[in-house]
Amino acid sequence: MKKKWYQWLAAGAAALCLTGALAGCANKASAEKTKKAAGPSTVTLWAGGSDNVRESMEAIVTAFNKSENGKKYKMKLEFIMSGGGAQSLSSRLLAAKKTNQKNTKYDLILMSDGSFSSYVKEGGKDFFTAYKESNVPNAKNVKTKVSDGKGVIMPYRGTTVVLAYDSKRVPKPPKTTQELYTWIKSHPGRFAYNTPGSGGSGSSFVQSSLYNFLPEKALSDSDPKWQKEWNKGFDLLKELHPYLYKSGGKVVYPNKNQGTLDLLANGEVDMIPTWADMTITNLANGGLPETVKLTQLAPAFTGDVDCLAIPSVGSNPEGAQAVMNFMISKEGQQILLDKMAAIPVVDSSTLQSENSKRLAGLDIDHFRIISIGDLGSELTAQWDRQIGTLAK
Structure with missing residues (x-):
């Protein structure tokens, strides 16, 4: 018996829906496959x-x-x-x-x-x-x-900057920054810090030298007014300059954090400011002699x-x-x-x-953190002009 026209229409519609559903499934499967192929x-x-x-x-x-x-x-x-x-x-x-x-x-x-x-x-x-x-x-x-x-x-x-020293040559290290400055003058050529623009350990030494003369709140203030208070710190750095590490008869400020570590490793200096983690890594891999020890001063060098x-x-x-x-x-x-x-x-x-x-003994909760914004770059620039030029 022949189907009536509306029966054929219904059958066609059902087939079309099925085809669409299958196409939808195929597209979804394709999308999932593409997503999977794309990976993480x-x-x-x-x-x-x-x-x-x-x-x-x-x-x-x-x-x-x-x-x-x-x-x-x-x-x-x-x-x-x-x-x-x-x-x-x-x-x-x-x-x-x-x-x-x-x-x-x-x-x-x-x-x-x-x-x-x-x-x-x-x-x-x-x-x-x-x-x-x-x-x-x-x-x-x-x-x-x-x-x-x-x-x-x-x-x-x-992470923080600490004082690293060779205990074989320095059995009693300084405990305060003032004792450190006295030691530097008493042992010409045996202390070094890297240029502040080339590494954080040298920058920390310079920042600490300046900001130890300022109130604690200045460590977290980017107000340019503090620049007027830097003179005492720069005067101190100028005073220490002649007593620092020398090569060829001239004071040399090493390049990068590793530069000062190399001097300590080779016995050319006895004491340096250095990142705690970097020094410990060098001790672990034999890059520094076992006689090298770490200590924190009071007030401490700045860290992060x-x-x-x-x-x-x-x-x-x-x-x-x-x-x-x-x-x-x-x-x-x-x-x-x-x-x-x-x-x-x-x-x-x-x-x-x-x-x-x-x-x-290194307690992160007692580190001194410095946050002075653009003043950090200005401080480095002033060091280059006032201290770096002394070595030329």
Whole structure:
């Protein structure tokens, strides 16, 4: 019996719906396949500093990509060596923000908590993207506080400049900065600090020499008025200048943090200001003799709480938060402690390392943090004019 026209129409419509449904399923399956083929999204971390920082961040990248996180995100590292244009990172970030760039590869950066105010001052309050505690559950274990930017920047390690000395030649090291200055004058040529523009340890020595004459509040104030109070500090540095390390009969200020460490390792000097983590790394790998010890002075040299921050111009804030969460996890903190003797921001009793013994007595909560914004660059420029020229 022949079907009536409306029966054929109904049958055709049903077939069309089925075809559409199948096509929809095919498209969905194709989309899922394409998404799967695309693999994990890339999250790029930008970091700067000395070689020990680079090695540590490379270890973090490897561990992160091998973890469960690696199934969803692929972490990459962009590293800028200390003294080789680190300032250009902040310049590029600010340029990207001011030109309204979006979806750049500046997903996550390392920075000190002291530089937060400078970024925000130049780039606006929305320069960084706040992290969500639900995406960074390990944040509840972080004991270290930041001076500014709570809820936006995440501390991941502590670092400070200390006095390193060869105990074989200096059995009784100075305990105060005044005792250090007296020792320098009593032992001509046996102390060195690197140019402040080439590394943080030399910068810390210079900053401490100036700011020890100022009230404590000046350490966290970028008001240009404090420049008028720098004279006593610069006079002190001029007074110390003739007693510093010499080569060829002239005072020499080494280049970079490693420059002073090399002098100490070779026995050309007996004492230097140096980053605690960098020195411990050199002790662990045999780069320094075992007779080298660390001590903190009173008042202490300045240091930093190093943090992670998510620039708003980045393209992968979710991936950035996953990396942030990993770096403050027990696994991440263990890597940083083992690789660079980073002072943990979590309960250190949960971590075990040979470096823990060398870090004993260094309490991050009692570090002196300096946050003076653009005054830091001006201070370095003035050192170049007033002190650096004395060596020529």
